[in-house]
Amino acid sequence: MYEWGHEHKGNASGNWQRELTSRRQLAEQGWQGLGEPGARHTDPKLSDASWFLYTRDCKAGESFTLRNHKYQAPIVFSEKAYFEAGPVEVEE
Numbered sequence: 001m002y003e004w005g006h007e008h009k010g011n012a013s014g015n016w017q018r019e020l021t022s023r024r025q026l027a028e029q030g031w032q033g034l035g036e037p038g039a040r041h042t043d044p045k046l047s048d049a050s051w052f053l054y055t056r057d058c059k060a061g062e063s064f065t066l067r068n069h070k071y072q073a074p075i076v077f078s079e080k081a082y083f084e085a086g087p088v089e090v091e092e
Contacts, residue, residue, distance in 0.1 A: 010070035019067045029064065031056045 010016075034053040058064075066074045
């Protein structure tokens with residue numbers, strides 16, 4: 001997940017704020033925080049970016065939605081889903 005604390009930045013057009021996932025909601029859904037790796041922002045004029053790693057065992061066929069930022073989507077890693085079933089469908 002990208003930059004907690006900045007999740008409400010950006011204008012409200014598109015009604016995206018109703019889709020936000022809070023840290024509390026992540027915990028309630030069984031996600032566990034693993035840490036915060038260091039990362040550089042792609043724009044050198046901005047300070048370093050903050051990414052937060054979470055983990056959770058997921059069941060076959062399960063679906064969920066994660067969002068904590070207007071423009072930066074979460075990155076989901078899966079060791080089995082991609083190789084066994086192909087790429088995960090992402091709705092925009």
